[in-house]
Amino acid sequence: MESRQASSIFEALSSDVRLDVFRLLVKNAPSGLVAGDIAKAMDIPSTNLSFHLKALVQSGLVSVEREGRFLRYRASIPLMLDVIAYLTAECCSDNPECCRAFRAESDVDARFLPTR
Amino acid sequence: MESRQASSIFEALSSDVRLDVFRLLVKNAPSGLVAGDIAKAMDIPSTNLSFHLKALVQSGLVSVEREGRFLRYRASIPLMLDVIAYLTAECCSDNPECCRAFRAESDVDARFLPTR
């Protein structure tokens, strides 16, 4: 991932509203939610929600698809995994020893990695 | 990690300048760099660099320590690992099957996980 794309993704997640929307969509992957459902959960004017959804779509973190009168939004899990990979690579690739030592302490992986 | 802290960290990484500075500091972990060295690498006025360094320090992603006439900045690798854990947890905890399937496709882990 290019660092310019990374900063644009971080920008998309830098607003409380957008992070909450994105988390909601992740929880509702892969089926997604239509805008009205998101609005109910978020309790903000629809016009403002639209503004934030547009930003999420432009970042690529969220995709949108028309479904009759509704618009269905979905979190892009693959891009999210790319972001995780980007952070992990930035952290480790040029400095593996340092990162490994901290990882051993915090034991991040054992808690969150999927079983394969 | 609280989602409010997460969005504040994403905000810190949402500027190209700050992401570049942070990546530079990660590459130079754990010794860090003094402000002047960062300024040389970044090619922006020192007053503007100061502004962005302050934002990074306030987010917690970077720490600062006086060293004689210099100020030494260091990336906080543990907090970065917390962010990775946060994203991973958001992605997987409520939706492990979905995330696992995507992971298997992109094979993120095999590339970046430390050997233990």
Next chain:
DNA sequence: GACACATTTCAAGAAGTGTTGAATTATCCC
């Protein structure tokens, strides 16, 4: 103390982001 150096803080303006209600577009159903 006086000077030089590293870096920050301040103040001001430029640029960008967020919020809102009104108007618009798109779709469905009769």
Next chain:
DNA sequence: GGGATAATTCAACACTTCTTGAAATGTGTC
């Protein structure tokens, strides 16, 4: 076509962030 519903775009304003040079702060050295 006409009316109802879902959601967006528009335009205006408030608010925040970014950038810059000038001034200030802290530290080392003579």
